[in-house]
Each structure stands twice: as C-alpha cells, then as structure tokens.
Amino acid sequence: MTASITEVNPIIWKEDRVLLIDQTRLPAEYTVVEICDYQSMANAIKTMIVRGAPAIGVSAAYGLYLGARELQTNDRTEFLNQLENIAEILRSTRPTAVNLFWAITRMMNTARSTIGPVEHLKNVLLETAKIIHAEDLQTCKDIGEHGLKALPQIPDKLRILTHCNAGALATAGYGTAVGVIRSAWSAGRLARVYADETRPRLQGAKLTAWECVQEGIPVTLISDNMAAHCMKQGLIDAVVVGADRITANGDAANKIGTYSLAIVAKAHKIPFFVAAPLSTIDFSLSDGSQIPIEERDPVEVYQVGDTRITPVGVEFYNPAFDVTPAELITGIITEFGTVAPGEIKQYQQKQAV
Numbered sequence: 001m002t003a004s005i006t007e008v009n010p011i012i013w014k015e016d017r018v019l020l021i022d023q024t025r026l027p028a029e030y031t032v033v034e035i036c037d038y039q040s041m042a043n044a045i046k047t048m049i050v051r052g053a054p055a056i057g058v059s060a061a062y063g064l065y066l067g068a069r070e071l072q073t074n075d076r077t078e079f080l081n082q083l084e085n086i087a088e089i090l091r092s093t094r095p096t097a098v099n100l101f102w103a104i105t106r107m108m109n110t111a112r113s114t115i116g117p118v119e120h121l122k123n124v125l126l127e128t129a130k131i132i133h134a135e136d137l138q139t140c141k142d143i144g145e146h147g148l149k150a151l152p153q154i155p156d157k158l159r160i161l162t163h164c165n166a167g168a169l170a171t172a173g174y175g176t177a178v179g180v181i182r183s184a185w186s187a188g189r190l191a192r193v194y195a196d197e198t199r200p201r202l203q204g205a206k207l208t209a210w211e212c213v214q215e216g217i218p219v220t221l222i223s224d225n226m227a228a229h230c231m232k233q234g235l236i237d238a239v240v241v242g243a244d245r246i247t248a249n250g251d252a253a254n255k256i257g258t259y260s261l262a263i264v265a266k267a268h269k270i271p272f273f274v275a276a277p278l279s280t281i282d283f284s285l286s287d288g289s290q291i292p293i294e295e296r297d298p299v300e301v302y303q304v305g306d307t308r309i310t311p312v313g314v315e316f317y318n319p320a321f322d323v324t325p326a327e328l329i330t331g332i333i334t335e336f337g338t339v340a341p342g343e344i345k346q347y348q349q350k351q352a353v
C-alpha cells in the first residue's frame with residue numbers, strides 16, 4: 001500500500017483503540033497494529049513499532065489513558081496511585097526521548113488537578129491525549145514554516161542532508177526536520193534530500209527514504225560515512241536533523257551519528273539546524289552530559305537482517321543516541337521560531353506541562 005506523506009498518520013485514535021503503523025516493517029510492508037491496552041503500548045514503544053521522540057510522547061499519552069480506563073476503583077486516591085504505577089511502566093520503555101516523560105507528566109498533572117469522579121478523570125485523560133496528539137501536528141507545521149525562513153538564502157534550490165527519521169512517522173504526522181524539508185519542497189526551494197542511512201537501525205534508509213518517495217521529493221541515500229565526502233564535493237547546503245532531548249544550554253541528543261555530522265558540517269562551514277518542538281526540551285538539565293543515553297541490543301550491530309556479519313568473539317557497544325554540543329548548532333527551529341542554542345531558555349515559560 002502507498003500513501004502520500006500528507007496521509008501518513010503513524011498514530012490514529014479510532015473509537016476505543018490506537019492504530020499504529022508498524023515502523024519495524026516499513027518499507028517492505030505497510031502494516032497497522034491495533035493497541036487496546038497499556039501493556040501493548042509499552043511494548044510497541046520498547047520494540048520501536050512506534051519511534052521518534054514526538055510520536056513516542058503521543059503514544060505514551062494514549063497508553064496512559066488505556067491504562068486508566070482499565071482501573072476498577074472509584075476511589076480517587078487509589079485511582080491516582082494505580083495510574084502512577086502505569087505511568088512508571090510507560091516511562092521505563094525508552095530513556096532518552098524526553099517527550100515520553102513530558103507527555104506522561106502532562107497527563108498525570110491533568111489527572112491530579114481535575115476535580116470530579118474517577119469516570120470524569122478518565123474522560124479528561126482521553127481528551128488530553130487527543131489534545132497532545134493534535135498539538136503535535138500543528139507544532140510540526142509551525143516548525144516547517146519557521147525552518148523555511150532559517151534555511152540559507154541561496155540563488156539555487158537547496159540540497160539538505162538529514163539523519164535518522166524526523167518525519168511524519170516520528171511525530172503526529174508532518175515531521176520536524178522532514179517538516180522543514182517538506183515546507184522547502186512546497187515552497188519550491190528544495191532540490192534534493194540527502195538521507196543518511198543511519199546505522200544500525202537504518203531509519204534513514206527505511207523510513208526517511210520511504211516518506212520522501214511517497215511525497216515525490218527527490219532523495220539520495222548515502223551511508224553515514226559518506227557525509228563528509230559529499231560536503232567536500234559541494235553537494236550539501238544545509239543539515240537539518242531532529243532531536244530526542246535538548247538541554248537548557250542548547251546541547252541536543254539525537255540519533256547516534258548526529259554529533260559526527262555536526263562536526264563535519266562545521267568543518268565545511270555548512271549550517272547545522274536542529275528542528276524540535278518545545279516538548280523535546282528538558283529545561284531541568286543544564287547540559288547534555290546529564291542526558292541518559294539508551295543502549296540497545298548488540299544484535300542491531302552484529303546482524304544485518306538474519307545474517308551475522310562479524311566473527312564470534314567480538315565485543316559490541318550500541319549507544320542509540322549521541323549529544324551534539326550547542327556550539328556546533330547553527331540554530332534550533334521550534335514552533336515559536338528559530339533561536340541560537342544558547343537562547344533556548346527564553347521559551348521555558350511557553351512549554352505546556
């Protein structure tokens with residue numbers, strides 16, 4: 001099945017359940033998974049059926065509601081205690097993308113501050129999850145608009161390099177970094193996307209490339225170690241990536257390989273932008289050294305498909321994210337505008353929690 005990028009809805013609330021596009025099967029298969037309880041949602045986040053920071057946040061919000069509706073008690077205190085246990089299970093799924101924690105905090109704050117019987121609290125939780133979902137879509141469109149203004153003004157159309165997948169699939173449906181790319185494409189300012197394949201999970205090769213093909217955006221796939229060479233050849237005008245957690249000083253955690261991309265962009269005097277909603281900013285952390293970095297199963301490194309690619313006896317290290325220091329980032333593109341990383345704190349009061 002093919003779908004236009006405008007129709008790529010990785011998360012749908014349908015009547016009484018959540019529908020998720022199974023991102024582990026793309027691009028070979030377009031499969032939709034039905035999620036009816038919080039345990040299945042926790043599993044979907046953990047196994048990356050749904051992935052990408054904002055999409056994880058939206059999914060966790062629905063997951064918390066799915067847990068809430070199963071609770072049998074009518075006692076408010078008991079309900080909130082049991083809900084906190086479910087929140088903790090959802091929080092334990094993935095450690096780096098702060099949108100997960102942000103969405104659960106927002107849901108729990110809503111539950112605690114809502115007056116009325118437990119049934120009413122449950123209804124309000126569902127409405128809040130739907131609001132978080134709808135807001136993310138609008139936020140991404142705003143990021144796209146602001147990003148368009150931030151991109152270099154050159155006579156020719158732009159060639160933009162991106163890493164991992166910060167597209168429709170990683171959000172409620174428009175994308176952060178790919179949202180900027182999409183806006184540039186709609187405005188007639190984009191010549192081509194260069195997509196890093198993004199070892200080891202290959203989100204660039206599998207997901208970003210798929211999204212670009214759906215939209216008819218010209219896309220060239222490169223392996224991660226080709227970026228510097230492409231820059232030296234003059235093929236790249238700007239780099240735009242997403243983020244999983246940005247700290248108060250503007251350091252940004254994103255998919256492993258982003259940091260080296262930022263270094264080579266700086267060496268070639270190519271602007272390097274991070275596109276992310278305020279829900280990705282962790283104002284409680286002063287710098288990127290405090291961000292927990294997820295380590296995933298080594299099988300992602302030593303196996304390609306079903307084939308083991310290394311000899312037995314080799315040891316492995318598989319950090320899923322790295323931190324790009326603020327000084328390597330030209331600008332952070334948010335739904336409120338583009339700022340220098342050191343100025344991100346000015347948006348703290350605007351963050352909904």
Ligand code: MRU
Pocket residue numbers: 051052053054097163164165166167170171175176177203241242243244254255256320
């Ligand atoms: O491990 P993943 O696929 O969840 O990692 C995703 C990324 O690193 C994205 O670049 C980031 O979440 C931004 S998504 C808009």
